[in-house]
Amino acid sequence: MTDSLEIERLGVFQVFTGGGTGSGFLIKPNTLVTNCHVVAPYRTVAVELRDKSRVVGTVRRIHPRRDLAIVELGQDLPQDILPLASSDNLKAKQSINIIGFPVGLPLSITEGVISNPKQLLDGQHFVQTDAAINPGNSGGPILDQHKHIVAVTTCKLSSADMVGFGIPGTAVQSFVADFATQTVEFGVTCPSCEALLESPERYCGSCGSDLEEYELAAYFHPPEAHPVVNFVESALTAANIDPVLARHGSQNWSFYRGSAPIKIWCCCSEHVCFSSTLAQPGKQNLGDLFRFLLAAEHAPYAFDLDDNIIRLNLTVHMSDVFTHNDRAELSTWIGTFLNNADAYDNLLIEKYGCTPAPETQLTFLKEGNR
Amino acid sequence: MAIASLTFVPAVRQRAKAVTLDYELFETAIALFESGKTTESMQAVFAHLFPDQQVPDIATTPYSFAQGSSRVKVSIADEHISIVVPLVKLPTGGNGIAALRFLLTKISGSGQLHQPRLHGDDVYLEFRDRVSRMHPYKLIEVLRRMPIEADNNDDWLIGQFSALPLDREPIPDVTDEEFERAQAIWAAHWNDVEELIKESQRKRSVFFLNELTAYAFYRVRYALPLNGFLHAKLAEYARVFNDSEEDPSKRETTLSKCIKEMKAVSPADFRRDLGHPTYAISPSADGTPAVLTSYFGPGTYADTIEQYRTTGKSLEAAMALISTYTFLLGRYAWPPAIEADLTKALAAASGKPWREVATLLTEHGKELVEAYGGDDDEDDDEDGDDAPIGETVYDESADKASDDDREEAN
Numbered sequence: 001m002t003d004s005l006e007i008e009r010l011g012v013f014q015v016f017t018g019g020g021t022g023s024g025f026l027i028k029p030n031t032l033v034t035n036c037h038v039v040a041p042y043r044t045v046a047v048e049l050r051d052k053s054r055v056v057g058t059v060r061r062i063h064p065r066r067d068l069a070i071v072e073l074g075q076d077l078p079q080d081i082l083p084l085a086s087s088d089n090l091k092a093k094q095s096i097n098i099i100g101f102p103v104g105l106p107l108s109i110t111e112g113v114i115s116n117p118k119q120l121l122d123g124q125h126f127v128q129t130d131a132a133i134n135p136g137n138s139g140g141p142i143l144d145q146h147k148h149i150v151a152v153t154t155c156k157l158s159s160a161d162m163v164g165f166g167i168p169g170t171a172v173q174s175f176v177a178d179f180a181t182q183t184v185e186f187g188v189t190c191p192s193c194e195a196l197l198e199s200p201e202r203y204c205g206s207c208g209s210d211l212e213e214y215e216l217a218a219y220f221h222p223p224e225a226h227p228v229v230n231f232v233e234s235a236l237t238a239a240n241i242d243p244v245l246a247r248h249g250s251q252n253w254s255f256y257r258g259s260a261p262i263k264i265w266c267c268c269s270e271h272v273c274f275s276s277t278l279a280q281p282g283k284q285n286l287g288d289l290f291r292f293l294l295a296a297e298h299a300p301y302a303f304d305l306d307d308n309i310i311r312l313n314l315t316v317h318m319s320d321v322f323t324h325n326d327r328a329e330l331s332t333w334i335g336t337f338l339n340n341a342d343a344y345d346n347l348l349i350e351k352y353g354c355t356p357a358p359e360t361q362l363t364f365l366k367e368g369n370r
Numbered sequence: 371m372a373i374a375s376l377t378f379v380p381a382v383r384q385r386a387k388a389v390t391l392d393y394e395l396f397e398t399a400i401a402l403f404e405s406g407k408t409t410e411s412m413q414a415v416f417a418h419l420f421p422d423q424q425v426p427d428i429a430t431t432p433y434s435f436a437q438g439s440s441r442v443k444v445s446i447a448d449e450h451i452s453i454v455v456p457l458v459k460l461p462t463g464g465n466g467i468a469a470l471r472f473l474l475t476k477i478s479g480s481g482q483l484h485q486p487r488l489h490g491d492d493v494y495l496e497f498r499d500r501v502s503r504m505h506p507y508k509l510i511e512v513l514r515r516m517p518i519e520a521d522n523n524d525d526w527l528i529g530q531f532s533a534l535p536l537d538r539e540p541i542p543d544v545t546d547e548e549f550e551r552a553q554a555i556w557a558a559h560w561n562d563v564e565e566l567i568k569e570s571q572r573k574r575s576v577f578f579l580n581e582l583t584a585y586a587f588y589r590v591r592y593a594l595p596l597n598g599f600l601h602a603k604l605a606e607y608a609r610v611f612n613d614s615e616e617d618p619s620k621r622e623t624t625l626s627k628c629i630k631e632m633k634a635v636s637p638a639d640f641r642r643d644l645g646h647p648t649y650a651i652s653p654s655a656d657g658t659p660a661v662l663t664s665y666f667g668p669g670t671y672a673d674t675i676e677q678y679r680t681t682g683k684s685l686e687a688a689m690a691l692i693s694t695y696t697f698l699l700g701r702y703a704w705p706p707a708i709e710a711d712l713t714k715a716l717a718a719a720s721g722k723p724w725r726e727v728a729t730l731l732t733e734h735g736k737e738l739v740e741a742y743g744g745d746d747d748e749d750d751d752e753d754g755d756d757a758p759i760g761e762t763v764y765d766e767s768a769d770k771a772s773d774d775d776r777e778e779a780n
Contacts, residue, residue: 267481270511275480290470294478294488299498302485304478305471313480319505325408326502 007099007107008050011079012140014101015039015071016046016054018229018247023100023140025149027084027176029076034139035154036062036069041222043186045071046245050079052256054245061179064214065191066124066167067154068175069139082141084176085148087127087168090117098131098153098164100140112162119165126165127151133164142166188219226251228272231321232264239335258342272321274314274334276341281308282353289352301337309357310348312341373565375727376692378720380713381593382544382552382644386652386703392418399506408501412451415506419513420650435650436539437517439524439597442650449501453512455520457486457493458533469531477523483508484516492536493527495520514651521653525643526606529599541597541645548595549641555593556640559586560633567625569685576618577674578686583611583625585693588700598643600635604628657702659744665694666735667743679732684724691731692719708742 011026015034022038024047032047039045039059046054057071094114102108112131119128127142133156142151151166178189178196188197191214193207200217203210225233228251233243241255246264248254253264260276267273281289293303293310302313314337320330348354399414409429416425416433426433432445440455460466473493477486484497497512527533544552563586570579587608590596596604607628611621665671679687695716698704704712715734719727 270507271481271483273480287467287470290467290474291488293474294470294486294493296487296489296494296496299485299487299496302478303474304480305474306479311480313478315481315483317483317505317508317511319508320503323404323503323505326500329500330503 007109009080010099011077011081012099012107014048015057015139016048016247017042018250020249021101021104021136022138023136023153024071025141026077026079026081028081030073032057032071032073033152033172033176034069034071035152036064036067038139039069039071040064041218043222044244046247047071047073049077054255056242056244059186061182061187061189062219063175063189064216064219066171066175066189068152068167068172070176070179082143083148084173085144085150085169086173087117087150087170090114090127090150092116095145096129096131096150097143098129098133098137098140099143100137100153102132102134102136104136115163121165125168126154127168129164129166130162131164132162186220188216228266228321232272235331235334238331239338241338257338260341260345262338262341270318272316272318274316274337276312277357278310278312278341278345279348279354279357281310282355284353289354292352300333301340310354312337312344372569373562375721375723376562377558378716379555382548382555383593383595384646385709386649386654389421389652392421396506403505408504411506412501412504412509415509419510423650436648437650438521438647438653439538439541440517440520441537441539442517446501450498451501451504453497453516455495455517456537457495457520457524458527459536460491460493461532461534465531469527469533472527472531477519482515483512484519518653522605525598526602529602539648541647544595544644544646549644552594552644553637553640559589560629563625564629566689567622567629570622575686578689579618579621580614581690581693583621584697585689586625587612588697592696592700595644595646597645597647600639600643604632652703654703655701657698657704657708659742661698661702663739663743663745665698666739675732679728684728687728688724688731691728691735692716695731711738
């Protein structure tokens with residue numbers, strides 16, 4: 001149905017937040033549908049484009065019970081918008097394809113059939129499928145053989161094989177139609193009557209349902225960030241990096257500084273690690289290269305070889321996150337780390353005959369595609 | 371003929387002197403740091419970590435201590451603390467490139483505060499930071515981990531790449547009498563392991579292999595004061611044969627190769643790598659009540675041994691128990707009473723048939739838990755001195771059933 005060339009043209013993108021990553025698909029050039037659990041409780045998310053750059057998306061509407069969300073993007077995207085179809089006529093054994101970013105891999109497609117077009121779970125109907133669903137697929141489209149979106153991937157049974165679920169296309173159509181009439185910046189769909197809630201009221205103004213159990217306040221007022229998040233993101237802001245665009249799951253960040261890919265994560269309860277994969281050693285002058293990498297002058301940064309890829313690293317102790325002594329200097333270290341990573345990949349290639357590491361965008365940038 | 375028993379003889383290795391650390395002093399150090407008295411806080415950390423030593427005023431006087439072959443130097447200047455351990459002087463030629471690659475691959479890394487740094491041809495492990503940012507946790511981490519890292523790698527760099535020693539702490543030799551005893555233990559041990567690996571190949575049991583490989587490494591570690599390149603080589607082999615996630619065939623092959631190489635070591639080379647190093651900070655993790663309970667208390671591991679013992683698989687049960695006792699002695703530092711109890715049990719089991727050993731040590735294990743066991747959760751060390759080898763010897767982890775069967779796919 002969909003060959004590998006076509007896949008890149010489809011308006012399906014990876015969505016990044018400080019809680020994790022998921023998938024989402026275009027319903028308009030600047031509007032994406034995904035799962036509520038992919039974006040909540042964040043009000044701004046990042047959407048990664050094919051060239052690995054990211055754009056900010058604003059969460060405009062969520063439906064916690066139906067697990068849907070609408071994200072408005074800061075720019076129009078040129079990829080194909082697939083039609084959203086009704087799920088009313090789906091049949092068991094009908095072929096479907098799931099598109100998304102399983103376990104963070106690049107855009108992938110899996111095949112399967114509809115196991116039950118109207119499976120009842122927790123009082124709601126789902127499209128049940130045997131197609132492989134993995135973490136990262138959430139929010140991605142389920143397509144029929146006509147490339148129509150007939151459902152949105154949401155969950156699977158962990159204790160069973162090949163039992164996955166999608167939100168029926170008809171429910172998605174209804175949610176999108178409701179959003180079309182929304183005039184407020186952000187709204188939540190009432191879990192009972194599906195009316196628009198504009199503030200975290202305890203009782204729905206339309207149907208009077210008690211909404212206490214849904215804890216809607218968290219969607220309107222996201223909880224305070226963890227100190228590690230505050231520490232890293234204030235340093236990134238100081239280095240002119242938009243933290244929203246850098247987030248890659250819980251206490252994880254990934255982004256490019258120029259041509260250098262940067263990763264930030266907590267490797268344990270004691271360290272925050274900053275690392276950038278820069279280049280691969282060539283075959284000549286290895287002695288000079290290795291001596292350069294180990295030179296004392298690089299402190300507080302250090303190079304290492306990870307599976308024959310040269311990385312630049314900086315480790316910050318967790319105590320530095322929770323105390324504020326000389327914080328400005330640490331922030332400067334982080335800013336310098338980012339700039340050094342961007343500069344060193346060129347230096348290693350030009351002066352020491354290294355080749356670009358698979359992850360760097362050096363080749364890509366030179367081709368002028370960005 | 372199949373091996374019928376294992377013989378236990380007392381260790382030649384001198385046990386590290388048990389030091390009781392004053393944790394109140396450590397808490398004082400934290401309070402001092404939090405009130406802005408960072409130099410006083412560091413002084414309190416040193417007093418906590420080295421209760422038997424007269425630590426000078428580190429704000430004005432450099433301080434040095436020995437950790438095996440590592441000589442650790444601490445100094446403060448320009449509001450920065452510097453902690454340095456000389457590692458090696460680089461060799462010339464192809465070996466130099468291999469040594470540099472080893473440093474970049476195995477010793478440099480993310481997630482560690484110290485790093486190898488090159489000054490001309492001299493390699494040091496170094497840490498430097500502003501005094502005002504030296505939280506006691508950070509200081510303790512550097513003081514514990516960096517010297518052990520140097521101690522674990524300098525002999526490998528010297529033996530494997532012909533690097534030259536650089537300002538190392540001398541290690542006192544063993545006596546002639548100790549050498550003779552050590553030789554006897556060494557020869558008997560590798561003969562035993564050679565026989566036992568045949569059993570492992572016959573049984574094709576990962577459980578048995580896990581127990582055997584732990585015994586192969588920790589018996590040496592407990593009984594012999596082995597240092598230098600020979601110890602580094604053994605540790606290198608153990609990283610493979612003791613890795614429960616590695617392919618069992620590869621583990622067996624590696625252990626076989628190790629046995630062959632260890633049996634071929636000449637008396638002169640063996641003696642060269644024996645000695646009694648000094649450790650200012652205990653290189654062993656503290657044995658705790660929870661550790662004892664985790665091995666001998668109720669649970670999957672004890673159940674498995676009991677199942678072997680009661681279904682006629684005495685060798686498996688006995689091997690597991692001997693291996694566990696040896697592991698506990700080799701891996702942890704225990705209060706004298708517990709250590710004496712552990713060694714007494716191994717001595718009592720020495721030379722006995724597997725069935726008797728299994729019964730004797732099963733009963734003894736239960737008594738140990740009754741006398742000394744507990745359920746605190748501080749059953750792991752901070753120093754990570756043998757993290758590449760020991761952490762997964764007995765992997766009792768198991769997937770836990772989820773309360774909610776349905777999982778989101780984000």
